[in-house]
Amino acid sequence: MADQLTLGVAARLSRYLQVLTQAKKMGKTSISSQAISEYTNVNPTQIRRDLSGFGKFGKRGVGYDIDTLIAQIRKILRTSGQHNIALFGAGNLGQAIATSGVFADHGFRISAIFDVDPDKVGQLVGDLVVRHYSELPHVVANEGIMVGVLAVPGKGAQQVADDLVAAGVKIIFNYSDALLSVPSDVTVHTSSPAVELLYALYFYLT
């Protein structure tokens, strides 16, 4: 017990969390390690071992209570509670993100949406008014923004990243196709659906 939380374990826990959240949406209240395994391609024994390292969350003969397990995993990952994020770009992608609820389900609150296009500034997206990009430093400081999400064209991405770094944001989630240069204490995660798809394709071919 009290195993070390390695990056590998953390990665798997995140994937369990995804399945658990989806299963909850479908009305399920408990789930077995076997069932999680089918959706994640992780060995059931491995799943149980990952979890039992931090406590006894399951009920024998039944499985895991979904609500409890979600709460426990988020506690283990130290990502409980609300996190404020700022979204850059109010185009199709930005609007899709803002209205999807996919972040809200995991404790991320979109606190602000920025754009530079005068036609978009002032418009309503979801329940937020699009702000002008120049308000970035002010908003980050006042609203405790922890994460910047970039849904902007590749050309402008580095500029936004630089400004976010200057404002003290340490986590950037990049949907653009730009390669971002940031100081080493800043974490950049680039979302790359096509690459994931290539991997899925390889996975299928195997």
Place this chain on the structure above:
Amino acid sequence: MADQLTLGVAARLSRYLQVLTQAKKMGKTSISSQAISEYTNVNPTQIRRDLSGFGKFGKRGVGYDIDTLIAQIRKILRTSGQHNIALFGAGNLGQAIATSGVFADHGFRISAIFDVDPDKVGQLVGDLVVRHYSELPHVVANEGIMVGVLAVPGKGAQQVADDLVAAGVKIIFNYSDALLSVPSDVTVHTSSPAVELLYALYFYLT
């Protein structure tokens, strides 16, 4: 050499591919294992070993030619050439995907876009006309669709998945928040930005 291509190696190669594609877009023509390492958090030695298992692609003192390496990795992953995909849902997310070029960069051609909303059917998204969902079986058969991309609300996702499976599609890329049930010979990849973000957050906290 001629190492085995394990899933772990394939996953890393996919990530190298992402960085290479981005670097190419930024005008670079060659890159070192050290540089790739900085963007992927993979050990430079590991990168060189992953690559050297399949041939000698680099030049000592210089690094790897980006175009060559992209072609080689795609050959290794057996994902060279064009793959036709069908997109479901012409909402914000669907439009974002269709117009972003993110799939085109990796050899995926969006061959058709479907929706059920009469207001959207017939409209132009990118350079494709949105078709009615009922054309699915016909289009899949005639255009050699290999992958279905689901940008639909969670409620409708399972139905689309079922119809895709019935039409013979074996790879489904799921942007919805539904848990999809499919036969075991079908690969489902669910994109989950919020979960990736949670993992990035944990990564940062470490």
Place this chain on the structure above:
DNA sequence: CGACTTTGTGACATTTCGATACAAGCTACA
């Protein structure tokens, strides 16, 4: 030519993962 960079590769310790096995605990149902 000489300094410097970077690949390709070997060797080895460490960590991680997969597979198997099984007792203990829970449910369901007769």
Place this chain on the structure above:
DNA sequence: TGTAGCTTGTATCGAAATGTCACAAAGTCG
């Protein structure tokens, strides 16, 4: 009540993957 059937929690063992150090070979640059 009692028995059959699941599922968890956990141990153990071997196989596989990974990190680290080291270094020769091959290229660039002044």
